[in-house]
Amino acid sequence: MKRIVVLMAVMFASFTAAGEKPANRAAIKEKEKTSMKEVNDFVKKCGFYFIATVDGDKPRVRPFGTIAIFEDKLYIQTSKLKNVAKQLKVNPNIEICAYNPTDGEWLRIEATTVADERIEVKRYMLEQYPELKRMYSAEDEKTLVLYLKNVTATFNSFGGEPKTVKF
Numbered sequence: 001m002k003r004i005v006v007l008m009a010v011m012f013a014s015f016t017a018a019g020e021k022p023a024n025r026a027a028i029k030e031k032e033k034t035s036m037k038e039v040n041d042f043v044k045k046c047g048f049y050f051i052a053t054v055d056g057d058k059p060r061v062r063p064f065g066t067i068a069i070f071e072d073k074l075y076i077q078t079s080k081l082k083n084v085a086k087q088l089k090v091n092p093n094i095e096i097c098a099y100n101p102t103d104g105e106w107l108r109i110e111a112t113t114v115a116d117e118r119i120e121v122k123r124y125m126l127e128q129y130p131e132l133k134r135m136y137s138a139e140d141e142k143t144l145v146l147y148l149k150n151v152t153a154t155f156n157s158f159g160g161e162p163k164t165v166k167f
Helices: 002-014 022-046 083-090 121-127 130-134
Strands: 051-053 057-062 068-070 073-079 095-101 105-115 141-156 164-166
Touching: 022 051, 022 068, 022 073, 022 095, 022 105, 022 121, 022 164, 051 083, 068 130, 073 083, 083 105, 121 130, 121 141
Parallel strands: none
Antiparallel strands: 051 057, 051 095, 068 073, 073 141, 095 105, 105 141, 141 164
């Protein structure tokens, strides 16, 4: 009898995540995918964004232009030879800011970056941005793709209330 109670407790725990009911998991996952797509689409509409990293005790900001969704993760791309890559290796936390002057809206993204060394994702990113193929190859040792995790994205405008999404 004790084994059955323990087994049932283990089964129940495996079907719940962070206090959510199993039926809500699919809805939560779908909401996260929708939020990720909304963030991706906004940044692409802006054309480029600024990414902030930390270098010792100093902030460093530079423009970026790559962003894409691959296998339900939001990715960016850079070179392992750049200072940004060295900074992210020490401290993977970033903040991104994208501004759309046409609509007077901007987006701030707080996230942690995670390197993904798979050839498939490198190829995908380069297919999304073919102009980068002059400088990078999926097979080279300098291409770095990173996905964003623990994302908090806040949409802002001059006239409206902020909207925050997480994924």
